Amino acid sequence: DAKTTQPNSMESNEEEPVHLPCNHSTISGTDYIHWYRQLPSQGPEYVIHGLTSNVNNRMASLAIAEDRKSSTLILHRATLRDAAVYYCILRVGDGNKLVFGAGTILRVKS
């Protein structure tokens, strides 16, 4: 299974942007980059995904490097409700399997 590398934890101030990095140097051409997050005592929830181009949705933005070996999840204005574990996952192109790593624990300070 394709692997990703994320920092163990990050901290942000409320109302400030947060950039969560992810390295995936072994990514192949058909692997999608997905981000999920898990709030305390809840199941994971989908955040965003992309293949080659940068993506925006109501929750976040995803910036994908030109060589696709890394990506960054951007929360434009962090709130206390964004405190969660964020998982960067590579999805094999013809399947639907999610292989979770340990993720990044995001702490948001008020």
Next chain:
Amino acid sequence: EAGVAQSPRYKIIEKRQSVAFWCNPISGHATLYWYQQILGQGPKLLIQFQNNGVVDDSQLPKDRFSAERLKGVDSTLKIQPAKLEDSAVYLCASSYRTQGGTDTQYFGPGTRLTVL
């Protein structure tokens, strides 16, 4: 739209006992997943169903774990007999279809199992 439902939310049992978890996916979702999440780790896929057939059960400890989805809708996951290391949160997820790397999985709240 109703989300993925799971029950019970919490379960405490002694080792060597049996336990079962139930999951009702989002209506119309053909694919159902069971994950195990040990404290401090990301979820690990145990089994994936497409309708009532198994797509992937490569990480299911088949000597003690079993799962079924007889009518292609709700599903049960059973552990018999339980071991201490089975203490974890068991998450159920569903998605509309199997194929394609863009399909979103929707997770339930999970069942927290404690084995004493």
